[in-house]
Amino acid sequence: MKTLINIKDLHASINGKEILKGLNLEVKPGEIHAIMGPNGAGKSTLASVLAGREEYEITEGSVDFDGKDLLELSTEDRAREGLFLAFQYPVEIPGVSNVNFLRTALNEIREYNGQEQISAKDFMALVREKSALVELDSKLASRSVNEGFSGGEKKRNEIFQMAMLQPKLAILDETDSGLDIDALRIVANGVNKLKTPENGAIVITHYQRLLDYIVPDFVHVLYDGKIVKSGPKELALELEEKGYDWIKEELEKAH
Amino acid sequence: MSQTLMNTKLDQFRSKLTPSKVKIDQTLLDHADAYLSGREFPTTRDEFWKYTRLTKISNLEINVNDSIIQSIPEEAIIHPNAQKIVFENGVFRKDLSDDILQVQGVQFSEKGSSSFTFQEDVFYALNCKYSTDAITIDIESKTILKDPIHLILISSGDGSVSMPRIVINAAKFSESEFIVSTHNVNSQNCLSNVVIEADVQENAKLTINKIQNEKSSNFSVFNERVDQALNSCFTINTLTLNGSWIRNNVRVNVNGQNAETHLLGAYVTNENQHVDNHTLIDHLAPNCQSNELYKGVLDGKSTGVFNGKVFVRKDAQKINAFQSNGNVLLSDDATINSKPELEIYADDVKCSHGSTTGQLDEDAVYYLRTRGLSEKSARHLLVTAFIGDVLEKIEDEHVVKYAENALSMRYGWSF
């Protein structure tokens, strides 16, 4: 069976400091993978490296994304190939309206894939449909990107953008943090509704609660720049109960 | 013989100019004479000219050129219904202008007397002494002008010097808009030295939309002087879209209570352009409000200057004065010198000022790129948002459209 993304022995550093230290992960179409792990383990770094943040230096390893060498692509081409990152800390962009930039984004993605530009009418219909999906106030959809949004609104806006762009692989970096219970359910519902047998998701979280809503096929523990343990969704429960110390101990014993 | 040896550069420059035949106050003329005699062009040691050199102006090869334009160039049409008043090389072209005497409540005359006293400024003095033409427009009391009056200032030929003097009297309870724009037709190394004096009387509302869009190696100096009376509202929007060397001096005296003053500016520069905006708002009366926002985007080797002074005099209590200047540098070789200055002598005031200069927000560029925008589109989007913040505050949509078109033609931005 083909893979959506195949990360092999990935090493990445920033400012000379190695953060990812030989990370392996494979996601197949239709799968949801959860990544958990202590603060500073490198979860957001993995997300940034995959999205193409230029500050990181890739020193070793490879990433195959749906048959393409992901690491060779520019940030925008990764998005155009169908990679989406929901940021842990979404950026505020004063003066740039959400729908305006999404129209440009969508059209540039379409152009890259040899498709026609979306008509103004179809675009607005899409905005209505997708903002309803994540119950994002239509006023927020046309406001400046994230400017003055509450923490929860920013996260919802990330999922709205994901819904608009319909990526093959979505990476959600702590999309659940800062969400109230209702918002969590809404966002999770949105993600579930967007799921198809062809696309996949990597869900980074600290809380097993999210995984009650977005049920993962696999749970991985990222620790000190590597995936050190993988298991079924029950692993998340175990982590919630016991924390990460037992994994550290296991690792030390193995050495 | 010894006399000529003592000549200053300014004297040499003046010797190539023709003294004005325009009727202005004799006292003004006397002041100008006294001010200019034996004086030298200011240098960068002079605080007021610290970042703007006048060497190129003092070395200009000045010519007196015949009028050549047969009609108003298309690019000078900004508002479809405006009453147009055309100057070519500073000389009023009655034949190309609309007859604004036909407009109800507007008086027009070819005179240049005003209520203003002499301004100690070399270009102001030169404009008094060597005025190429002068007009006075009176908006009579209670007149509400439906369409703007558009002053079209065109330079043609090489080395032309334009020194028009424009007086606007906005009488009580009148409302009017002026558009002032500079253009060029087959011209190089011309100097435009424009004086606009506006008296905004009680309860009057006056807006000046100024568009600078010359595509040549010309030099422009503007001196705008404004007096505001009780309950008046004055707005000047300065949009510098192109032009190689520009100096704007806006000076507003707020003499009456409950007045509102709005100064907006946007400058977008590239290559070797130089744009200098000096503004002064002098709050002489209490209970007034002033708002100033200037934003610039500088690319290439261009240089910008912003110097915004706000005075709040001792008896001018309860003043709200807000001033801000923001700049984005798109290249390592572009520079801006920004100096907001607040001088407050009253104690019960709310004033704030700020100046920011930086590159585009790289986190925002990255964020937009992760959504599929090319780096170029991401940067365009951020720059247009930055300047759009000024444009969206301008009421006249034709002026805004014109500016947006000019910028999209020059830079490929879309608004």
Ligand SMILES: Nc1ncnc2c1ncn2[C@@H]1O[C@H](COP(=O)(O)OP(=O)(O)OP(=O)(O)O)[C@@H](O)[C@H]1O
């Ligand atoms: N610019 C940088 N220079 C040096 N170290 C950095 C830089 N950016 C991140 N790091 C370090 O990289 C490590 C991994 O950070 P990362 O944000 O990937 O962690 P995380 O697993 O997402 O943590 P959290 O759960 O807190 O979000 C941290 O120790 C962090 O301090």
Ligand SMILES: [Mg+2]
């Ligand atoms: Mg993180």
